[in-house]
Amino acid sequence: MSKNEKIINLTRNKTKQLSLTLNDELVEKFRKACEINKVKSTQLFELWMIEYLDKNDLL
Numbered sequence: 525m526s527k528n529e530k531i532i533n534l535t536r537n538k539t540k541q542l543s544l545t546l547n548d549e550l551v552e553k554f555r556k557a558c559e560i561n562k563v564k565s566t567q568l569f570e571l572w573m574i575e576y577l578d579k580n581d582l583l
Contacts, residue, residue: 530583535570542569 525533558565577583 527578527583531574534574534577 554565558568
């Protein structure tokens, strides 16, 4: 399976929820940045997770 196919599979069939405890100001600034850039926060988290997996040769 190619890396692209693995990434597509990892971003489908979402069954897990992630709960984070973060600073209120950090979250509000992040939400505002997401709104300005017209991106969903979950999309960014998925991207960061995939990049981290790739960096650690886990894709």
